[in-house]
Amino acid sequence: MVYGLISDIHANLEALExxxxxxxxxxxxxxxxxxxxxxxxxxxxxDRVRRLPKLTRIAGNHDLAAxxxxxxxxxxxxxRAAIEWTAGRLSARQKKFLGAVEPVGEVAGAAIAxxxxxxxxxxxxxxxxxxxxxxxxxxxxxxxxHTHIAEHYRNRVGTRSCDQTALWDGGEVKVEPELRYLINPxxxxxxxxxxxxxxxxxxxxxxxxxxxxxxxxxIGAVQEKMRREGLPEYLVERLARGR
Ligand code: ZN
Numbered sequence: 001m002v003y004g005l006i007s008d009i010h011a012n013l014e015a016l017e018x019x020x021x022x023x024x025x026x027x028x029x030x031x032x033x034x035x036x037x038x039x040x041x042x043x044x045x046x047d048r049v050r051r052l053p054k055l056t057r058i059a060g061n062h063d064l065a066a067x068x069x070x071x072x073x074x075x076x077x078x079x080r081a082a083i084e085w086t087a088g089r090l091s092a093r094q095k096k097f098l099g100a101v102e103p104v105g106e107v108a109g110a111a112i113a114x115x116x117x118x119x120x121x122x123x124x125x126x127x128x129x130x131x132x133x134x135x136x137x138x139x140x141x142x143x144x145x146h147t148h149i150a151e152h153y154r155n156r157v158g159t160r161s162c163d164q165t166a167l168w169d170g171g172e173v174k175v176e177p178e179l180r181y182l183i184n185p186x187x188x189x190x191x192x193x194x195x196x197x198x199x200x201x202x203x204x205x206x207x208x209x210x211x212x213x214x215x216x217x218x219i220g221a222v223q224e225k226m227r228r229e230g231l232p233e234y235l236v237e238r239l240a241r242g243r
Pocket of ligand 1: 008010034060062146147148
């Protein structure tokens with residue numbers, strides 16, 4: 001089976017459509033959470049994700065905050081302003097969809113978590129943080145989102161040996177025996193690894209290969225919509241910086 005891996009769409013419809021264009025023909029999808037928050041098209045992004053074939057998904061902190069299931073005091077002022085704006089633009093049906101899943105799950109033998117396996121809303125941004133999730137892992141693969149940084153960690157089975165590799169310009173991860181992997185396919189809608197292109201992954205279970213890719217989208221069009229809606233300028237500008 002080949003899965004399209006998408007995470008942290010953040011209501012960026014242009015980025016989502018560009019990614020789905022690259023994934024044309026893929027028949028199964030995994031969404032690692034944060035469909036909404038920050039961006040100008042929350043409802044349209046929820047509807048688009050809902051229509052994906054054979055979809056396995058988990059919830060992100062923004063998804064849960066938008067429906068009142070995650071405390072806004074955890075958010076910085078920009079994120080909070082965007083979430084309050086978002087909450088008023090989702091239909092009851094869209095909110096129900098967002099709230100129908102938890103922030104951790106499983107797909108085809110791989111663990112999936114929005115943040116980390118031990119604490120669903122914690123960031124994995126270091127080898128030490130990755131090791132905590134490796135300890136909680138029973139399988140070989142885990143996919144995470146939340147940091148908006150495309151990268152992967154490898155752990156030698158039965159040891160605390162772990163390395164961290166950037167995938168900021170994409171890259172291929174071949175699953176090798178004796179190693180376990182924690183892979184972040186990066187953010188579709190608000191990359192923070194210095195590359196403003198939309199990030200996503202393809203997981204070929206038979207070949208044992210995960211490929212992370214980047215695709216350009218019309219950032220200016222999204223920024224224009226955000227300004228029209230009065231979303232925070234900081235959030236508008238960071239799309240072009242990819243940080
Ligand atoms: Zn996010």
